Amino acid sequence: MPELPEVEIVKRGLEPVFARAPIARLELKRKDLRAPIPPALPKKLAGRPIQTLMRRGKYILGFTPGGPGFVLHLGMSGTIRIYGPQDPPEARPHDHVIWHMQDGGRIVLNDPRRFGSLGLVHEENWQSVAPFHAMGPEPLGNGFNGKVLAAQLLGRISPIKIALLDQNIVAGVGNIYACEALYRAGINPARPAASVQGEEAENLASAIRDVLNAAIKVGGSTLRDYKHTDGKIGYFQHHFAVYDRAGSRCPDCRCDAEKNAAKNTGESRGIQRIIQGGRSTFYCPSRQE
DNA sequence: CTCCTGTCCTGCCGGC
DNA sequence: TGCCGGCAGGACAGGA
Numbered sequence: 001m002p003e004l005p006e007v008e009i010v011k012r013g014l015e016p017v018f019a020r021a022p023i024a025r026l027e028l029k030r031k032d033l034r035a036p037i038p039p040a041l042p043k044k045l046a047g048r049p050i051q052t053l054m055r056r057g058k059y060i061l062g063f064t065p066g067g068p069g070f071v072l073h074l075g076m077s078g079t080i081r082i083y084g085p086q087d088p089p090e091a092r093p094h095d096h097v098i099w100h101m102q103d104g105g106r107i108v109l110n111d112p113r114r115f116g117s118l119g120l121v122h123e124e125n126w127q128s129v130a131p132f133h134a135m136g137p138e139p140l141g142n143g144f145n146g147k148v149l150a151a152q153l154l155g156r157i158s159p160i161k162i163a164l165l166d167q168n169i170v171a172g173v174g175n176i177y178a179c180e181a182l183y184r185a186g187i188n189p190a191r192p193a194a195s196v197q198g199e200e201a202e203n204l205a206s207a208i209r210d211v212l213n214a215a216i217k218v219g220g221s222t223l224r225d226y227k228h229t230d231g232k233i234g235y236f237q238h239h240f241a242v243y244d245r246a247g248s249r250c251p252d253c254r255c256d257a258e259k260n261a262a263k264n265t266g267e268s269r270g271i272q273r274i275i276q277g278g279r280s281t282f283y284c285p286s287r288q289e
Numbered sequence: 290c291t292c293c294t295g296t297c298c299t300g301c302c303g304g305c
Numbered sequence: 306t307g308c309c310g311g312c313a314g315g316a317c318a319g320g321a
Contacts, residue, residue: 075315076298175314277292280313
């Protein structure tokens, strides 16, 4: 489920929790996530504060003062719940990891599909180990623009939609925001990646930034009320232009005009769903020629 | 290198 | 109502 905006919101929700108190202990109710949780991790975190909390792509990293830290990925179905010191204990199915804080607060990782992961990293060298060593630029970073994106796409014959899902091309974009960004940029998802250059690459880079920022903004407003959303953070109602809207008309649809023009052909219009790389792509054939 | 397919796991939803 | 197939926001391994 979570792509960059959702992960960013989760990170922001975790910040005050880690700022308030050191970790008392890490409870592992289940160790077999996508990869086994390193047995040494609880020991490295117990009794220690998280001094630095950051996001890279869809990962959240938290470092203790000495350098060791955790790296968290929510996979497809991972969620985080936050409990204050006053909140009564609550266990739900698929709660796998609990950070017990020294002030009594708790952070719970719930992940039914267990595609998520929790690992051990070190502040000194995390950037040079997998998966970070090859990871593409942060789309919300200062250095990201059309030229950078165009350079990343050079030599790529695969469809632009597939390329955007590759974390080594640009970090943090997933299936939803790849579709939404291509829609905003007016680029057909089947276009060869390397053919997106110049002004189109600028448009796409801007579209990626804009759609991610918009989603964060919406999530940020939800974050303040996270208690009302069942303690879960990072999961908010999005409004998508094309994602999961097959058959509907896109926001600035020209489909009616096209339908009239193509009346004789009987060709159907509206948002289309196609399969690329085994995953759904949604796009508007009228706006994304 | 890049590309493509299959796989991990559970829950939900629509169709019969 | 119950069962079954298909699908889900991710990432990796392995082979071409």
